[in-house]
Amino acid sequence: MLRNLDMTALRSFVTVAEMGGVTRAAGVLNLTQSAVSMQLKRLEESLDLSLLDRSARTIGLTPAGEQLLGYARKILSVNDEALSRLTATEYEGEIKLGVPHDIIYPWVPQALRRFAADFPRMQVKLVSAPTRRLLNMLGRGEIDLILTTEERSGPGGQVLVELPLLWIGAIGGSAWRRKPLPIAFCSNCIFRSGVLQALNTHDVHWEMAVESELDNAVEAAVSADLGVHVALEGCLPRHTEVIHHGGALPPLPSQKINMYRLKQDDAVSAALAEIVRQTYVSPPPLRAVAMG
Structure with a gap:
């Protein structure tokens, strides 16, 4: 049967x-000497071990006491850290994290779960917006930390991962075979201009078959085989798949997922940033989906 210390x-x-005696320890603990002695006796009785060598003028540790001391310090350290983190008022409040819609899955939920466990008194407000809008919000001081999708990292940005940009379409779809090529894009998608430029450079005739300000509307149209779209590897919307076009569509440049912070000296945003960074080091699930 397990027991608790x-x-x-x-x-x-x-x-x-650490103090070398009960008298000094009692003063540090703000207890009476008899109270400290009673606690030590109770601890020895619970373990059925002699922990203190009382034969000399100053109290020393027995071999069992020396062994327990290392464990006790670790236990108290974890206890004090947990209490400090859970009750400290400086870890109360709200932190705003901005993420483009198409890279929320699969990494961001994992990071948010870890952050909520470490900072249960902090409320995370997740803002989903295109990269350009998030960069503008950060510049105006309206958000604490953002993730972006860009070909390169801007000033103050940290590259988390670099991923290939892939052509995607409906599962088993044939839209990519049509001429002109039907394209589905949000008007504010950061990939849009680069993709259209690649198509023009490779003399691929295209038409904007679906255009919307809403990401989920574009995803619905693509999953219905009304047009093709692009996505980062591992971040495919549901009911879509990578198009294996055999060179019929032009290659696309890889993209970086970058992270920017508003305040470099803020402990909470620094902790969230580190959790996000560690999450991106881990491999994503085999089938990642972006959900509308």
């Missing part, structure tokens, strides 16, 4: 070991 007694034990 008495945290109060452990703290008294560590303090006695």
Whole structure:
């Protein structure tokens, strides 16, 4: 049967070991000497071990006490860190994270779960907007941390990952075989100008078959095989797949997912940024979906 160590007694034990005696430890702990002695006795009885060597003028540790001291320090450190993180008022409030719609999945939910566990008193406001709008919001000081999709990183940006940009269409669809090529794009999509330029450079005739200000409307049209679109590897919308066109469509440049922070000296945004960075180091799930 598992038993639990008495945290109060452990703290008294560590303090006695560090102060070299009960009297000094009692002063540090703001307890009476008898209270500290009782806690030490209770700890020894619970373990059925002698932890303190009382044969000399100053109290020393037995071999068992020396072994426990290392564990006790670790236990108290974790306890104090947890209490500080869960109750500290400086970790209360709201933090705003901006992410383009098409890269929310699969990494961002993982990062938000970890952050919520570490900072349960902080509320995360997730803002979904195109890269250009997020950069403008950051410049105006309206958001704390943003992720972007860009061919290169701007001033102050940190590259999290570089991914190929892929042609996508409906599962089993044939829109990519039509001439002119039907394209589906949001009017504010950051990939749009580069994709159209690639098509023009390779003399691929195209038409804007679907245009909308809403990402999910474009995704619905693509999944219905009304046109083709592009997505970063690992970030495909549901009901779509990579088009294996055998060179019929032009190659596309890879894109970087970058991270920008408003305040470099803010501890909470720094913690969220590190969690996001660590999440992007991990491989994404085999089938990642962007959901409208």
